[in-house]
Amino acid sequence: MNLLLAGVNHQTARVDLREKLCTLLPEAELSYPQLLSYGEIREALYYTTCNRVEVLCVTEAVEVLPGVLSSFFARHPEIDPEALTDSLYFYRDESAVRHLFRVASSLDALVVGEPQILGQVKEAYRQATRHQATGAILNRLLHKTFSVAKRVRTETGIGDHAVNVSYAAVALGKKIFGDLRGKNVLLLGAGEMAELALEHLKGQGVAQIIIANRTLERGLRLAQRFNGEAVSLEELETQILSADVLLSSTGSDTFLLSREQMKAAMRRRRQRPLFMIDIGVPRDLDPKINELDNVYLYNIDDLKEVVEENRERRQEAAVQAERLVAAETLKFMDWLKTLEVYPTIISLRQKAQTICQAELKKTLGHLGTLTPEQEQALEILTESITNKLLHDPIVFLKGNHHRKRGQGELALVRRLFNLDPDSTEPDSGKP
Amino acid sequence: MAQVFLSLTLLAYYAASALFIAYFLVQRESFCRWGGWVLGAGLACHSLALILATWGLGRLPVATLGESLLVFSWTLVVAFLLLLWRFPIRVLGALVAPLAALMVSGGLILPAGRGNVSPVLHSFWVLVHVVLAFMGIAALTLAGLGGLFYLVQERQIKGKKFGFFYRRLPSLEQLDALNYWCLTLGFPLLTAGIIIGSLYAQYTLGSFFRFDPKEVLTLIAWLIYAVLLHERLTVGWRGRRAALLALCGFGVLIITFVGASLWFAGYHSFASFSGQP
Numbered sequence: 001m002n003l004l005l006a007g008v009n010h011q012t013a014r015v016d017l018r019e020k021l022c023t024l025l026p027e028a029e030l031s032y033p034q035l036l037s038y039g040e041i042r043e044a045l046y047y048t049t050c051n052r053v054e055v056l057c058v059t060e061a062v063e064v065l066p067g068v069l070s071s072f073f074a075r076h077p078e079i080d081p082e083a084l085t086d087s088l089y090f091y092r093d094e095s096a097v098r099h100l101f102r103v104a105s106s107l108d109a110l111v112v113g114e115p116q117i118l119g120q121v122k123e124a125y126r127q128a129t130r131h132q133a134t135g136a137i138l139n140r141l142l143h144k145t146f147s148v149a150k151r152v153r154t155e156t157g158i159g160d161h162a163v164n165v166s167y168a169a170v171a172l173g174k175k176i177f178g179d180l181r182g183k184n185v186l187l188l189g190a191g192e193m194a195e196l197a198l199e200h201l202k203g204q205g206v207a208q209i210i211i212a213n214r215t216l217e218r219g220l221r222l223a224q225r226f227n228g229e230a231v232s233l234e235e236l237e238t239q240i241l242s243a244d245v246l247l248s249s250t251g252s253d254t255f256l257l258s259r260e261q262m263k264a265a266m267r268r269r270r271q272r273p274l275f276m277i278d279i280g281v282p283r284d285l286d287p288k289i290n291e292l293d294n295v296y297l298y299n300i301d302d303l304k305e306v307v308e309e310n311r312e313r314r315q316e317a318a319v320q321a322e323r324l325v326a327a328e329t330l331k332f333m334d335w336l337k338t339l340e341v342y343p344t345i346i347s348l349r350q351k352a353q354t355i356c357q358a359e360l361k362k363t364l365g366h367l368g369t370l371t372p373e374q375e376q377a378l379e380i381l382t383e384s385i386t387n388k389l390l391h392d393p394i395v396f397l398k399g400n401h402h403r404k405r406g407q408g409e410l411a412l413v414r415r416l417f418n419l420d421p422d423s424t425e426p427d428s429g430k431p
Numbered sequence: 432m433a434q435v436f437l438s439l440t441l442l443a444y445y446a447a448s449a450l451f452i453a454y455f456l457v458q459r460e461s462f463c464r465w466g467g468w469v470l471g472a473g474l475a476c477h478s479l480a481l482i483l484a485t486w487g488l489g490r491l492p493v494a495t496l497g498e499s500l501l502v503f504s505w506t507l508v509v510a511f512l513l514l515l516w517r518f519p520i521r522v523l524g525a526l527v528a529p530l531a532a533l534m535v536s537g538g539l540i541l542p543a544g545r546g547n548v549s550p551v552l553h554s555f556w557v558l559v560h561v562v563l564a565f566m567g568i569a570a571l572t573l574a575g576l577g578g579l580f581y582l583v584q585e586r587q588i589k590g591k592k593f594g595f596f597y598r599r600l601p602s603l604e605q606l607d608a609l610n611y612w613c614l615t616l617g618f619p620l621l622t623a624g625i626i627i628g629s630l631y632a633q634y635t636l637g638s639f640f641r642f643d644p645k646e647v648l649t650l651i652a653w654l655i656y657a658v659l660l661h662e663r664l665t666v667g668w669r670g671r672r673a674a675l676l677a678l679c680g681f682g683v684l685i686i687t688f689v690g691a692s693l694w695f696a697g698y699h700s701f702a703s704f705s706g707q708p
Contacts, residue, residue, distance in 0.1 A: 160598075176588065178601070178603075271666075273604065273669075293670055294671070309593065
């Protein structure tokens with residue numbers, strides 16, 4: 001029984017190939033029947049995240065499976081088989097487990113620590129179970145994966161630091177206001193960057209969104225999208241009185257607000273805190289505004305710096321996370337090893353049972369007619385003798401799964417009880 | 432017996448300090464929860480010790496600096512636990528618990544008084560004066576410590592340097608709300624304590640205000656808080672200025688409590704109550 005993982009990701013494949021694979025590979029409804037129709041695959045999990053397409057299989061024919069999976073990936077005629085061969089990677093057993101742990105914990109991602117990936121893997125697993133593509137091994141592996149990912153998140157704090165500008169702005173807002181719910185947002189200008197930030201703010205449950213744009217039409221369009229209100233940029237000085245967060249990204253060459261204007265506005269606001277984000281280039285807001293009390297002004301470079309620092313912090317957390325993943329991988333492999341002894345235990349029991357049945361039959365033939373009670377007593381006798389004899393070997397097998405010695409001991413038990421009579425032993429001919 | 436309970440209290444407060452500091456450092460929720468419980472257990476011992484001491488002395492033990500520290504730390508812990516229940520500013524425990532632990536240590540180390548306290552002070556009104564003033568000061572202490580956090584956090588956000596403290600301290604708005612609530616609770620209590628004290632002084636000693644160092648310093652602190660509260664309510668002062676003033680007021684209160692008792696002699700100092708600082 002082996003694990004095999006095959007796939008492409010952002011490191012091995014160019015974006016066009018990844019896109020093609022994402023769109024051309026059939027939906028889960030068709031993929032799973034397809035995968036399970038290959039006789040070599042016992043269990044399968046198929047998942048795509050933003051930057052990867054991967055298949056994880058449990059198989060007994062690990063030597064031929066890479067070819068099978070390559071053909072699965074290359075089934076669509078639009079996919080160039082050569083490009084695919086170059087970018088396809090395979091992981092076996094321990095490295096497959098580690099890879100899955102790393103993917104789910106977002107250590108293998110383009111942006112280390114992004115939280116979406118775990119959700120995508122969970123959804124993929126849900127689909128796999130719906131198609132009954134997973135069995136004992138993958139079920140256990142996936143549950144372990146989710147707990148590892150959760151531990152990585154809570155113990156290393158890898159996702160605590162925002163690594164894109166909009167997230168960083170939201171995180172800062174939370175350190176100023178505690179909660180962005182119920183806060184009013186004023187947007188100056190209607191650039192693309194601002195839209196993205198607005199989306200994040202909207203996700204935080206802000207109360208009112210007002211968009212002040214030079215051309216009212218574009219402002220109106222954006223306002224409609226975010227369920228807000230569009231006003232003219234001339235109204236800035238009155239609108240600023242009710243805002244808590246101000247996002248500015250106009251193409252203006254001059255400052256829209258000076259320090260003095262802002263100082264007066266703060267007095268009229270009764271010093272209610274104001275978080276200003278200036279993502280316009282050139283800047284829209286006088287940088288001296290930041291000197292005022294209760295106003296927190298950040299421009300695009302400040303935010304980028306935050307993001308950069310956070311990236312570094314995530315790298316540090318990632319080192320810690322790798323250690324955790326390595327330890328958990330070893331633990332899972334240990335469990336997998338214990339699975340190997342079960343076939344031996346079963347055949348041991350079967351062998352004992354066949355001997356019992358045969359001997360019982362012989363003896364009963366010699367003894368002539370017996371009462372049913374006597375027959376039953378004989379059956380119980382033979383059964384309990386064999387059970388007691390086998391008890392210790394079975395305990396030994398179950399308990400002894402040493403990482404290196406285990407294999408040899410398992411082979412020894414099989415030889416000792418002659419469980420594989422067909423296979424010729426190398427030293428069986430010796431006296 | 433009271434000594435045994437005090438030792439237990441001290442142990443619990445130091446343990447709670449360690450837990451709250453650990454919470455501050457690693458931000459693990461369970462440390463804070465345990466810190467709260469241990470602090471609560473310490474408070475129970477502390478309460479028992481104070482009840483026993485009051486029973487033994489026949490008066491509230493506030494005649495020496497040591498005794499006062501024991502009573503004041505008790506009020507501070509009560510105030511903090513109430514706060515913990517109302518506000519999510521749990522990192523404050525990393526300051527309050529060690530402060531309480533140090534005060535209890537001080538209370539145990541400092542010599543006890545002779546025990547013979549002037550009969551003028553054996554009055555219900557003196558008790559009310561002390562209790563109200565201590566409750567007010569406890570709330571204002573929390574405002575001051577919160578102010579310290581506010582200043583640190585505001586510096587990080589303004590300076591765009593997001594280090595160690597930025598991640599651990601709560602948001603500015605929460606810290607400012609703490610300042611506001613502690614001020615609006617503590618200030619009236621302190622005021623009532625002062626008024627009752629001065630009325631009692633007029634009744635027994637014949638003057639409302641005797642320019643004793645402790646009285647003067649308390650009045651300064653009271654004025655600082657009065658200005659802060661007034662400005663908060665009228666022009667909406669908040670944030671850095673409010674935090675700074677709360678911290679100043681706290682500083683003056685410390686000088687009043689410790690300094691005026693040790694360095695300046697006066698009829699209101701602990702030395703004149705019981706012959707011991």
